[in-house]
Amino acid sequence: MKLIPALLLWVGVNSVLFAQEDYYTVTAQKGDGIYSILRKQGLDPVKHYESFVLLNEKDIKDGSLLHVGREYKIPVTDDSYKKKGMILMADNSTEKPIFDKELGQMSHSGSALKNAVYYIILEDSSAAASSFMDDVSKNLAAKLLEQGASVFVMGGEEEAKIALTPQERLGNYVASINKRFLQNQGKYQRLLVIKSNGTIQSGNLDVMVFHHDKSEQGQRMAENLQQVFKKNSIVKREEASSQTFEDKNMLFLAKNALPAVSLITLSKQEKTGDEVISVRSDKRKFANWITDGILKDYADLQIEN
Structure with a gap:
């Protein structure tokens, strides 16, 4: 039974590690919105809009505005x-x-x-x-x-x-x-x-x-x-x-x-x-x-x- 908490901890740690590999960060510049920051990373903003919002929902204001100078998570994708x-x-x-x-x-x-x-x-x-x-x-x-x-x-x-x-x-x-x-x-x-x-x-x-x-x-x-x-x-x-x-x-x-x-x-x-x-x-x-x-x-x- 003692193995179960250890196993759960291992799964949790590895889930975090894998999650960290699903994105990288960039700093928002003046004039950047969700569409422009995704385009600058070579991503289709229509296709990846939802993923970006889910990764950064706490740092998005009024639904789509970004904070200049703040780091945002960009999803790692093969179609970039x-x-x-x-x-x-x-x-x-x-x-x-x-x-x-x-x-x-x-x-x-x-x-x-x-x-x-x-x-x-x-x-x-x-x-x-x-x-x-x-x-x-x-x-x-x-x-x-x-x-x-x-x-x-x-x-x-x-x-x-x-x-x-x-x-x-x-x-x-x-x-x-x-x-x-x-x-x-x-x-x-x-x-x-x-x-x-x-x-x-x-x-x-x-x-x-x-x-x-x-x-x-x-x-x-x-x-x-x-x-x-x-x-x-x-x-x-x-x-x-x-x-x-x-x-x-x-x-x-x-x-x-x-x-x-x-x-x-x-x-x-x-x-x-x-x-x-x-x-x-x-x-x-x-x-x-x-x-x-x-x-x-x-x-x-x-x-x-």
């Missing part, structure tokens, strides 16, 4: 943008959220991609292109997250500080991607490489889309992306189609990464040929076009299934 949108570094030792301060401006716009996972690799051939590429990747990641997807970004300006050979870098990317692919088995997963060939500042861009010749899924996504770019092309080329890539790095990814791979290349307007699509070098529009192609690819697959 801070967990679903991550930057993975090539040394495989660092990962961090794509967004932090920008979370307050983001909001859930749908759930079309709630079962989708995207891996995005950025490749720059010049440092001047990095700003354009990073902005495109952030705009793209935001669009995908707002539709319910999980997004992992590799490459970009910060990668330049990591001394690795191209082969080592790609090998580490593959290891990170395959690890997360297995963790997300059963979901729709795709790998998109966005490659900049030269300095991008202003004017028009030449865009080409590629896929692996042995990947039906990669070809489907490439063709859907191609259709959207064709629709928004400055010069209409109805015969433009996606190409098969022959680059050794892309072939390495296609043969070793578990998700299907598609490639978008962009450069200054200087090429000719039916496969080249010319578009405006608008960062937001470029990200929107990629998002439209991704949504179309995902929707087509759902219709088939």
